[in-house]
Amino acid sequence: MKTYEAIGAIETFGLVFVLEAADAMCKAADVDLVGYENVASGYISVIVKGDVAACKTAVEVGVAAVEAMGAEVYSSVVIPSPHFDLGKIITRYSLENLLPE
Numbered sequence: 001m002k003t004y005e006a007i008g009a010i011e012t013f014g015l016v017f018v019l020e021a022a023d024a025m026c027k028a029a030d031v032d033l034v035g036y037e038n039v040a041s042g043y044i045s046v047i048v049k050g051d052v053a054a055c056k057t058a059v060e061v062g063v064a065a066v067e068a069m070g071a072e073v074y075s076s077v078v079i080p081s082p083h084f085d086l087g088k089i090i091t092r093y094s095l096e097n098l099l100p101e
Helices: 015-028 052-068 086-093
Strands: 006-013 032-040 043-050 073-079
Touching: 006 015, 006 052, 015 032, 015 043, 015 052, 032 086, 043 052, 043 086, 052 073
Parallel strands: none
Antiparallel strands: 006 043, 006 073, 032 043
């Protein structure tokens, strides 16, 4: 079974809060911002990748940043050594696919 670096994700409500989370995540640890997904009705998820420790730090700091703004984090996860096929899902939400050229 193929694996690749860890992925971390945070889901909250509102663009401002997810931007704060993404900023804090990228500043706190050596992670790459994969992308985001506007799930529905204002719920937005942000996804990062990196090594396991970096993703754990990034998610912890991102959650704290959202909560410091008085918002709620609906879900967060770090998946160490995710199965290679998860790449099929997160690639759909990569910044390269979401942003116009």
